[in-house]
Amino acid sequence: MTNHVTRAGGTSDSRLTQPAYDIDPDDIPDIVIRRLPIYVRTLKGLVESGSRSVSSEELASLIGVTAAQIRRDLSYFGKFGKQGKGYDIEHLSGAIEQILKLDRQWPMVLLGMGRLGHAIASYRGFSRSSFTIAGLFDADPAKVGEKVNDLVIRPMSEVADAMREEGIRVGIIATPRVQAQEAADLLVKGGAEAILNYAPVILRVPEHVTVREIDPVSALQSMTYYIDRD
Amino acid sequence: MTNHVTRAGGTSDSRLTQPAYDIDPDDIPDIVIRRLPIYVRTLKGLVESGSRSVSSEELASLIGVTAAQIRRDLSYFGKFGKQGKGYDIEHLSGAIEQILKLDRQWPMVLLGMGRLGHAIASYRGFSRSSFTIAGLFDADPAKVGEKVNDLVIRPMSEVADAMREEGIRVGIIATPRVQAQEAADLLVKGGAEAILNYAPVILRVPEHVTVREIDPVSALQSMTYYIDRD
DNA sequence: TAGATTGTTAATCGATTAACAATC
DNA sequence: TAGATTGTTAATCGATTAACAATC
Secondary structure: OOOOOOOOOOOOOOOOOOOOOOOOHHHOOHHHHHHHHHHHHHHHHHHHOOOOEEOHHHHHHHHOOOHHHHHHHHHOOOOOEEOOOEEEHHHHHHHHHHHOOOOOOEEEEEEOOOHHHHHHHHOOOOHHHOEEEEEEEEOOOOOOOOEEOOEEEEEHHHHHHHHHHHOOOEEEEOOOHHHHHHHHHHHHHOOOOEEEEOOOOOOOOOOOOEEEEOOHHHHHHHHHHHOOOO | OOOOOOOOOOOOOOOOOOOOOOOOHHHOOHHHHHHHHHHHHHHHHHHHOOOOEEOHHHHHHHHOOOHHHHHHHHHOOOOOEEOOOEEEHHHHHHHHHHHOOOOOOEEEEEEOOOHHHHHHHHOOOOHHHOEEEEEEEEOOOOOOOOEEOOEEEEEHHHHHHHHHHHOOOEEEEOOOHHHHHHHHHHHHHOOOOEEEEOOOOOOOOOOOOEEEEOOHHHHHHHHHHHOOOO
């Protein structure tokens, strides 16, 4: 789930909102990291609505968590608020984006260009959110060469080389289930450190690679448990 | 997250693998419920591969969890294995499917027929997994009447009535962000007890309604935190 | 029977919450 | 200044793991 990064030498600028000592990503619970995107999203919504600052209490009620949790989560990374005032929305939003490394655009490769792959390739939500699909790949020679949104589908065998050449370290798997592990292996070979997996399989990857599953079927299958009458 | 079901009167058939006393769904951690679909999926894979029984140890290594966790999870629901032997794969799989109420087909309504909605409507994975899309709805009159896979898109205003008439209690939201809460309200009005939400918003729903989020952007945004070099 | 593996309890680990001193 | 709200610590809650008696 996590890797073993240690950030290099702390700076001595005491005005930084980041704590002066180094943060080891391994010291911060992954569950906290997974909440940060929701904080950013909600803060950006507040910016749109014209607000300038929020208290942890207000933010918490918007998100549906406790104020204590928000304050504790943020305290892992530094001090971002003002007692009596709350948080400056733009500042906090920017700070979390920096923590998550969302202050840049991440190119991604997409593996598997069936129905699902096509839908993902055409999805507009990624680019607004620091991500760009930069390469499409499929194992089926019949699909290779097809053009999808200005990108040409390339042969699966070229993934690893393409990733290294283009400095891509994020991959999306949208292959059929049985080819997903193979796809993951290729991504790892290409130097992937983050994999978004739409295939219904648990992938085996080295410890330094993070994987997140997108699994609507499992989500549905767990909800029916709670449904009352038949 | 959970509701307040109590199953009616326990049976006296002592051969049942289900415990004779009643299980209150609220007594079982949601995190356990969310793992059950993965157990089923993995067991079905084992059936395909021709195996007849598995130990908790083997199953655990396939899934990437501990054997203790699997045994403890299952113990919430009854006794499914044989000491010295392990679990009969078909039997365990069937038992968990019954617990999750996957021993039937669940009709669903899909709200929002933009790009994403179309992709979801065309997805084949649901029907193999106890779910059927039975109704398509959109707020845009221009889309109403359009035929997608044998289903005609109906006006959003008809959702609640359609759900009640057809006895549908599962809904999928694929509307734009700003219309998602409105869509959720309509689903609740129609008697929904389970909502799969693809829109990037936290939905407000009554306590007896379960919601699960499908949020690939947040998943990506939390993974970049762990990426090493820039 | 001996060996293997379950089901379950108690110990451990980790995350959430409550409380409050610090401080804007 | 008084009031509000943060940042942080300690207490609580909940989930995971280890260990092992029960038993196939």
